[in-house]
Amino acid sequence: MKESKKSRPPKAKLHPRNQHQGQYDFALLIKSNPTLAEYVKPNDYGTDSIDFSNPKAVKALNQSLLQHYYNIDLWDIPEGHLCPPIPGRADYIHHMADLLSNNGVIPKGQKIHCLDIGVGANCIYPLIGNHEYGWSFVGSDISPESIHSAQIILNANPRPKSAISLRLQANPKFLFTGIINQGEVFDLTICNPPFHASAEEALQGSKRKTRNLKQKRNTKTVLNFGGQSNELWCNGGERVFVYNMIQDSIQHATSCLWFSTLLSKESNLIPTRKTLEKAGAVAIKVIPMGQGNKTSRIVAWSFLSKEQQDTWKKLRWPK
Numbered sequence: 461m462k463e464s465k466k467s468r469p470p471k472a473k474l475h476p477r478n479q480h481q482g483q484y485d486f487a488l489l490i491k492s493n494p495t496l497a498e499y500v501k502p503n504d505y506g507t508d509s510i511d512f513s514n515p516k517a518v519k520a521l522n523q524s525l526l527q528h529y530y531n532i533d534l535w536d537i538p539e540g541h542l543c544p545p546i547p548g549r550a551d552y553i554h555h556m557a558d559l560l561s562n563n564g565v566i567p568k569g570q571k572i573h574c575l576d577i578g579v580g581a582n583c584i585y586p587l588i589g590n591h592e593y594g595w596s597f598v599g600s601d602i603s604p605e606s607i608h609s610a611q612i613i614l615n616a617n618p619r620p621k622s623a624i625s626l627r628l629q630a631n632p633k634f635l636f637t638g639i640i641n642q643g644e645v646f647d648l649t650i651c652n653p654p655f656h657a658s659a660e661e662a663l664q665g666s667k668r669k670t671r672n673l674k675q676k677r678n679t680k681t682v683l684n685f686g687g688q689s690n691e692l693w694c695n696g697g698e699r700v701f702v703y704n705m706i707q708d709s710i711q712h713a714t715s716c717l718w719f720s721t722l723l724s725k726e727s728n729l730i731p732t733r734k735t736l737e738k739a740g741a742v743a744i745k746v747i748p749m750g751q752g753n754k755t756s757r758i759v760a761w762s763f764l765s766k767e768q769q770d771t772w773k774k775l776r777w778p779k
Contacts, residue, residue, distance in 0.1 A: 473750060475554040477592075479529050480547035483507065484521070493524035519543050530591040534616035538609055541581040544652075546588075548749070548756075552722065553589045555747050555758055556648055559718055567647075567777045570596040570623050575716070577635050577651040577705070578602075579626065581609035585650055586624045587617075596623040598646075600639045602632045635708045640715050647776065649709075651721040653701040699728045702759070706735050713740075713763035717772050720760035729757065736761050743769075 474481055486508040490497045496510075499517035503509040510517040519537070525546045526532035537543060557566045572595040576585045579599025586597035601607050607626050614621040631638050640646070702721055709719045723729060729746065736744050741761040748757050764772065 474547055475551045475749075477554045477557075478547060478550050480525070480550060484509075486510075489521070489524035489528055492528040493520065496520045496524045515543065522546055526587065530587060531619070532587055532591075532613075532617055535582075535587075535613055537581045538605065541606065541609065544580075544582055544584050546584070548754075549584050549652075550588050550592070551749050552650060552652075552758060553585065553592060555749065556589075556650060556718075556720060556760075557593055559720075559745065559747070559760055560648060562773050562777060566593065567773075569594045571777060572596065572648070573646050574598070575600065575636075575639070575646045575649040577639075577649060577721075578653070579606065579610055580652075581606040583610035583613050583624070583626075585652075587613075587620055590620045590623050594623070598625050598627055598639070600627045600629050602629045604628060633704075635705045636712045636715075637708055640712050644715065645776075646716045647718070647772075649716055649719045651705065653698050653705070653721055653723075698723065698725055699731060702728065702732055703735055706732070706739050706741075706761070709761070710739050710763075716762075717764060717769060718760050718762050720758055722756055723759045724756045726755075726757075729759070732759055 486496070486500045490500065499510045499514065499520055500508050501510075510521055512518060522543055523535050526535045529546075560567055560572065572593065574586075574589060574595050574597045576597055576599045579586065579601050581603075583599060586599050589595045589597060599607075599610060601610070607628050610626055614624055614626075627639050629635075629639055635651075636649070702723065705719075705721060709716070723732060733744060733746075736759075741763055742765050743762040745760045746757055747760065748755065750756075762769065
């Protein structure tokens with residue numbers, strides 16, 4: 461039985477093409493992944509749900525969603541690594557598809573070459589992007605363990621494996637340098653940057669999230685979505701990370717049609733835009749996103765003029 465609109469506040473709207481509209485159909489998801497059943501129980505509204513503060517339940521839900529909607533038969537991550545919310549990750553991909561659209565037509569197939577900065581152990585953006593639009597991906601990360609985990613996922617799923625490759629970033633000072641090879645071009649780069657400025661800040665953020673989920677004080681902190689240090693925090697937090705990304709993108713201005721990143725904190729939007737203007741970005745787009753009670757935005761930029769973008773599409777995306 462589905463919840464009535466009056467039973468709980470409406471969720472922020474997902475992208476129209478996002479497959480995860482409305483409430484989860486747990487009966488359907490359990491058919492795809494029976495292990496999810498042990499975590500599904502009625503919530504305060506009387507409908508089936510899971511305890512989102514339980515990392516095992518969150519991972520089982522992700523496995524079900526990936527298998528049912530994206531044909532990913534085997535997906536697992538090492539304990540403690542980031543277990544991303546699938547609907548929000550899918551939203552990013554769909555908004556980027558709109559950004560790449562040419563006269564209203566979304567380019568599809570492996571000719572669309574994408575770079576995921578910080579692919580993580582979960583490899584989630586390449587898996588979704590390849591399934592939804594057939595795009596090819598390079599996933600980069602500074603963590604050998606994350607690269608190893610992502611490769612295990614790809615090895616277990618032959619279809620996306622043929623279109624996704626992984627690269628270790630040997631120098632954490634750079635995002636694109638050392639990953640983009642000479643003469644190589646990408647139609648799109650994506651990134652989910654570390655949110656917090658320190659390990660302590662990340663811990664406090666997790667405590668707040670846990671209290672919100674349980675609606676009571678909880679002194680025992682469990683990272684329900686997990687996350688290693690490089691996934692959750694970096695010196696200077698999101699603002700500095702994105703600043704460094706923009707600076708490095710200048711060196712590869714003609715190697716990519718659109719650079720992009722998530723930006724969770726609204727307070728970072730104005731300084732990020734100023735940095736982009738100073739860097740010489742010709743086009744800057746801010747794309748709002750919403751999932752549940754969370755709002756965020758994508759910031760995308762290009763150093764190519766409208767004429768150069770049109771030429772890029774004609775040369776790389778022939779009909």
